[in-house]
Amino acid sequence: MSVHLNKNSICVVIGASHAGVNLAFSLRKEGWQGAILLFDKDPEIPYHRPPLSKTYLSSDEGTNLLKSVESYEKDNISLNLGISVSSINRTDKTITLNDGTIQAYDKLVIATGARPIIPPIPGIETAAHVYPMRTVEDVAHIRKALHKSLNKRVVIIGGGYIGLETAASIKKLGGRVTVLERETRILARVTAPEMSNFFMQLHTENGVEMLPNKNVIAIENTKGVNTVVCADGTQYEADIIIVGVGIRVNSELAKEAGLVIENGILVDETARTNDQNIYAIGDCTFHFNPHYNRHVRLESVQNAVDQAKVAAAAICERHPIYDAIPWFWSDQYDVKLQMVGLYEGYNETLIRKEDGESNKFSIWYFKDDTLLAVDAINNAKAYVLGTKFIKDASKIDKSKLMDASIPFKPGDLLI
């Protein structure tokens, strides 16, 4: 009998966030008859991560759960929280939990995601109120520290999406925010200079001090007040420091178990690792993208959800192929950024501005005549159109694309 039809089969999932939780529910939908066990070291009922730096930080709304508690019961998914998995034993097909318990599996899914990098800046260990931004607990700490602080001076190290979203939210909460970015521009690793300039201006207009070219070399702490010291000699006082300089993949468990690791856990087009009973999904994977014809590691909800669905289908012997165009969004103040595609390798950007609306435009990334990616500001139409063009590998008439008087309709923009 196929393993997925056997009531005695056990699927163990390490990590119960966007990837792991979606995998569990998809597995039931695909007809997995046996047990499904989710393990996560985070004690919270699994929640949406993107709101953490956005509405969850800036309002009292509370978390958005990925699924209600009853949903897990209804689909007979066993949710084991506050439990960390300490090793995988592939020969016995078991995992070991932090309390020493051994749990057998028939199929194992690694959905361990990533953790924030805390850079080895001298003094960072002893500084007061230094927080990353990845979990509900991190946000709880930040909110509490902010509430208690008189001066509410917040220094954010790192001008990436998470740093900028956090800046916007803390501004909304009445904090005084400085963003220190090491590179010559914010968002340097993820977008074109024009987009960096737009966000630079947006945050400046909203009263955030935006400082590129600031390499933090030390944090000094005197009487509970931090001084952040930069390589150029400048110093910034901070009651709270938020670190948003990127992530490191949680691939140690997989590595120790002898699975192949490259820039993340290496998986095939069905999300399977080099062990036929072990799959990996979400932020922790390094996988092949057929459309862009190369291996990628992504940090997005889209990738976590779509790869989870593929793995679930594969475990239930349906031979899917992961072939998705990546997409992502970011919300800051009342600006919505939507991105589709992968822009690496572009040699031309075109900017389409909509008539009379300064906060509505889109950047189109081309490699010669091939559209690679689109970043759309307050412009969902550009985003969906870009998605379609990339999927269909459409040949676009660039001068028409740039002409805002030509309607944003697929037929009107093609060669």
Add this chain to the structure above:
Amino acid sequence: MAKITFITRDNETIILEGTSGSVMQLAVDNGVPGIDGDCGGVCSCATCHVHVDVGHHLKTGEATEIETDMLELNDYANERSRLCCQIQISDAIDGIVLQVAESD
């Protein structure tokens, strides 16, 4: 309190009651098939697409610009389409019937 009826892609009828929050959240919390709400309700994923039944249109109001833009090239969109993360639950929508839209 609002009573909301969902008709799934398999023509199953699911009747739910809610007092606050979005219709998407109510559907996700109760496992309505076809309403995924992957982006958490910020109009970024379009996995909460429904058709408001004829006659209930006035109760839910018109789709906002971003909703229609997100559905611009969706083969299953029509003039009764909404992204239900953008419909807030209140007494005003009591009794509405929503059809979960098809997707590729």
